[in-house]
Amino acid sequence: MMRWNGLNRPIEKWITKRVHQLLGLSVILLISGGCSNQSIDQGAHIDTFTRQLDVQILSLMDAYNIPGTAIALVKNKEVVWSNAYGYADIEQQKKLTIDAICRAESISKSVTAWGVMKLVERGLINLDDPVQQYLHNWSLPESEYNLNEVTIRRLLSNSAGIPLGSLGEEYSPDSEKPSLRQYLSKEVQLTYEPGSNFEYSNPGFNLLELLIEEVTGRDFNDYMINEVLLPLNMHSSSFDWDVEWSPKVPMGYDLNGNPVPPYVYPYKASGGLFSTVEDIARFAIAGMAWGNKRQPKVLNRESIQDIQTPQINTSGIFSFVADDYGFGYFIETLPDGKKAVWHGGQGHGWMTHFHVIPETGDGIVIFTNSQRSWPFIAHVLNDWSRWTGFGPVKFGRITKAVTGLRIIIGLTLLVTLLRAGQVIYGITTGYRKPTITTSQAPIIRFIELSAGVAILAILIWSVSQDYLFITSILPVGAIWLGWVLLFLSLTLLCSALLPVVSNDQLSNLNH
Template sequence: MWSAAYGLADVEEARPMTVDSVCRAQSISKSLTAWGVMRLAEHGLVDLDRPVQDYLGGFQLPDTPYAEREVTVRRLLSQTAGMPLGDVLAQYEPGAEMPTLREDLAAQARLFREPGAGFFYSNPGFDLLEIVIEEVSGRSYAEYMRAEVLEPLGMRESTFVWEERLRPDFPTGYDLRGEPVAPYVYPAKASGGLLAPVEDIARFAAAEMTGEHAADQDVLSPTAISAMHAAETDVTGIFGAVADSYGLGHFIERLPDGRTSVWHGGQGNGWMTHFQAVPSSGDGIVILTNSQRSWPMMGRILGDWASYAGLGSVKFTRIVWAENLLRALAGVIALAGVIALASFLQLGRLARDVRRGIRRIAPFSAAARYRRALLFALGTLVIDALAWSAAQPHLLLSSVLPFVADWAAAAAGLGAATLIATALLAPVDGTATTETDR
């Protein structure tokens, strides 16, 4: 195993990142949680195809129009349970008052589609497995994972519980705008609560190997590991650009030479992470970054790694393609500037015409009716698109080029408002045609 650290753990303090820095692993946690559940299954304590409600103790899945009994452990592990993404922005200062796991899930673990209908990435779905582990093992999730998974795999510096001893050296995260993000925790741990140094995640990646490269570990059998790496569902949506399918807690892709690669990434406020392994060849890589703007860099590193390891390529390099495309369209900034300038000029003309009495608010006026209706529809469409984008927890464009995205959105919003204003201010009947009617 080779490891190295680059850059700063804290910019203001000029504190360097080290290979011993304990980082937020984010959704890499899901793959570890899958190991924890599979260990229970191998001991006959959990049946993957039984309703998860049978293992939740006193916690009841909230009533929805969908069939809660169809939510099985396997469907939670394979992201096909019909659970929502969840509130990815709910984070708390370590030690601060926050909802309990069950209180948090009572609000978030609500089915929004029929279980088994297909892939949909969900954090609450994996956090339900945290309850499963606690109810079945009789231990807290963090203690069970420490004793049954982390320590046996040699991940002795890793933890699912924030410890104040970490604070002095804990890296500062940096968000999409490059602003510092202080340490935080979630009410749940199974979907994104792992804190670990890079070499501990590498030990986990090594444990994912199979065949002649299988690690000497007694947490899971080779059969259980292979089961996690077997496709359960096709991956759709934005994740479909970087993966072919999803197994049990693992994304799966077929490499150009036909071999299977498994991986999981993570993203949170101020952090981006990724691990990838080729179980049949023994090759693996882990990247932990304290910046939420790391996707393009990670894509380049993964592309180089795949090339050097003789793997051909990996789909995550498509992030780089997307970045290059957007940078090729960096004229978007210039275009946005032109749109903003044109909008200001048009708004000035409209204000002048209103003062002169040759335009008035008359949306239903017959004057230039069809042209104004088209302008109103176009402006409304742009506003709706911007509102939808603002409501999304994560957008690829915002992650790859945050400043371009913000500037383009502002210009588009101004342009849409100008179109709507032009549509609502109709020429007064009998007046001469002005520049605004051309």
């Protein structure tokens, strides 16, 4: 029998060399594969850009398995182009159209902020007052923190000390659901000192929904339609479900591509808006100082400036894609110094986004009926920002994250292949056997065994979760990463449980 440290060593070195060569080639391919197509021409005529965009969008939809998308472009405070691609319902082969009424999800927060600022303009509320003083039929829960510090300003800027809240509380449109107060009693809690830091919060904005109803004595949707939506010519938008919409509401699709029928939440302000891509484009135009001359004025210039003024620095994952948060708007400074404001939305089977540069009157709105769309949206935003010439927007960094994850997957896979090759070769030559004591350093076996068990435990936990943030940001890469980590875990466990044995041990085992 061949000795592991003799004739086998040159073979092992040959395997290692070939794997390293593959490693270098794969990294190059991964980096180039993560780059966006560079065919977009800066400053090109709108017709040229949209033809280029047509090609890009269809390619990206195929790459990320996006069923349908609707996009609108704003130039000089006008909607200059809009189009829809793909399907509203795959099974029925129903095409998505530009007038499709979609779930706007968290874009609702930006619209809700306008409703709150309308009350401020009328002198009915003050931004720095405690929200509790306006609530007569519901009270904030007891807390170690000062409840008077939960102000309207902090609720609008996601800095009131209230966390994200539960996800996935969905109901079919015609079913019974908890009341807003029941929802708030379950979800609203203070987990940190109000005003101390940014924390994206759905319950915080839904508390503003209750504020509007208590102050006005009106239903939230009735108030928002008559004071914000209709004045902005958003005639296909509502925070309430309308049965007449059914033919126009597309099917959503989750991370696995499964269809998601229309649903509603027990709240409206943070994510309940239904709208069209062109209606949200009209809303985006209204936020460009005074909008266009033909558009009614809902808020005065000072209120719009307040909404788009930084209130608190973003933190965590949000700091990767934005600098600050205003009142229902993320805010960033572009490479050329101009300010961009935006908001996105994610729901079960839906993703949406609008991005505008108020100073120039440029903007884009993107709707998709797929929960796999963040990389897709990031690529489209990169194309748009290249065309406008303002420089890359921070949300486009998600494409770099995709590339980075591909590199990590490639490196992990190739290192795993190297180790797996060594393990398989050792088994086939008889120099790896199940044994407790070996000549191999015990610490190496302990590390491999511990790492293999830990990775396997994390994977089991991950697949048991209903939702993982990374799968929304990097839907394709996250799946590949899971499989590669499973391969790595099994390889480490095999290496630890089937160690290299010495010739003496091998002789004893054979006898």
